[in-house]
Amino acid sequence: MTILAILTLLLLLIAIGLPVAVGLGVTSLVALYWLYGWGAPVDLVAQRMYAGVNSFLLVAVPFFMLAGEIMNRSGATRRLFRFADALVGFLPGGLGHVNVAASFVFAGMSGSAAADAAGLGAIEIKAMKDKGFPPPFSVGLTAASSTVGPLVPPSIPMIVFGVASGTSIGGLFLAGVLPGVLLCTLLGIMVFGWAKLRGLPAGTPFSRHGFLEALRGAILPLMTPVIVLSGIFGGLFTPTEASVVAVLYTSFLGIAVYRELTFRDLVTVTTTVAREIAPLMLIVASAALFGYLIIRMGIPRELAGAILGLTSNGTLILLLIMLLLLVVGCFMETVSALIIFTPLFMPLATGAGISPFHLGVVMVMTLMIGVITPPVGIVLFILSRVSGMEIEGVFRAVIPFIALLLLAVVLLVLVPEFSTWLPRVVYGR
Secondary structure (H helix, E strand, C coil): CHHHHHHHHHHHHHHCCCCHHHHHHHHHHHHHHHHHHHHCCCHHHHHHHHHHHCCCHHHHHHHHHHHHHHHHHCCHHHHHHHHHHHHHCCCCCCHHHHHHHHHHHHHHHHCCHHHHHHHHHHHHHHHHHHHCCCHHHHHHHHHHHHCCCCCCCCCHHHHHHHHHHCCCHHHHHHHCHHHHHHHHHHHHHHHHHHHHHHCCCCCCCCCHHHHHHHHHHHHHHHHHHHHHHHHHHCCCCCHHHHHHHHHHHHHHHHHHHCCCCCHHHHHHHHHHHHHHHHHHHHHHHHHHHHHHHHHHCCHHHHHHHHHHHHCCCHHHHHHHHHHHHHHHHCCCCHHHHHHHHHHHHHHHHHHHCCCHHHHHHHHHHHHHHHCCCCCCCHHHHHHHHHHCCCHHHHHHHHHHHHHHHHHHHHHHHHCCHHHHHHHHHHHCC
16 A cells, blocks of 8 residues: 555656656655654755765766767767668668668667667658658657667666666676667568558668778777777776766767867767756656665565565566556656666566566666657657657657567567576676
8 A cells, every 4th residue: 555655646746747856855755754754864865865876887877878969969970870871771661771770870879769869860860751751650760769779788778777776787788789689670570561561762772882981981980889898898997987988989089080079069068968967867866765765665575565466477577567667658757767666676576586687678678668659758859859740740650660669578578588698698697
């Protein structure tokens, strides 16, 4: 009963329009009074909020966001798109496959669906429009392919899940690779089928010379994920240090190599990211207090006991989690949802023998559907702006692709090896 009352209050406050951080704060104060009465230790509020943001690993989030923004401003994004076009543009459905491949490649730089949609989205939609693709298909596919970013390392949601759950960030990065490949494969199959059934514009014939020229232009941006991941798994630096390396490297490319980025631009980009990260850190601080209090109230144990009383089957439990997060994702931003619900689901997963890597991938992938569903799907609003399509039209355009994403999540739930095989091979667990 306690868990129902607390979560109902939180979701109600968010539903009436309160910012997530404020909703978390108000709910936390109610929980504090519930635990201690009028003699509640108010200094606990400041202590737990400070502890929530005082995390070395969380520093990686703004730096990876900054690296993605620098890639968008420096011209590297255009070079990556041309490389993807030369690589897979000859397939039936041409630019549809390029759209998917470019998102997979760009994911290795930003780890963010919003950065993908804002940077690549404008390039992809314009190119597909000029080639004669139906605008709804172009926008829907761009929205769906942007969700690859948070799966493929370095993934910002994976970092947040790792911090909230105490799970290895490197292991989570590995866990997201095969699910990212799976999603790209399903999207590629859909593009191929649509090309055959609806007669999408044909791709450009493959040219060895064109491919080598595009590779030459994109080779330096393509080195970004190589440097980041080889450094992490080679033990040269931590994920947080890797995020700083990514910023330094992409800044060097934009300023010294491509000369499309000035120091003044760098200040502007940094200011933009700072404005985006500040509200996020306030959510993290409020969620840290909320998480501490719900643990003290025994809510995770209560939830685990209630669900394990119904079933101990890990697959059924993950399907229940998926259904809950599908609803939550429609009303709550991904990082906020991960911070709130990870402490609730981790004890449940542990009791059912579910790998934390598997849980993390399923949670992130399910919540990614939320970024392309109304009413708060941030990617939809970004694509409405860059495409010029009314938001209602964008909503309709993504519906077929949401069905495909749901299929991908169900496959991940049913086949844990998609998310556990690589971490087991590298880490032996």
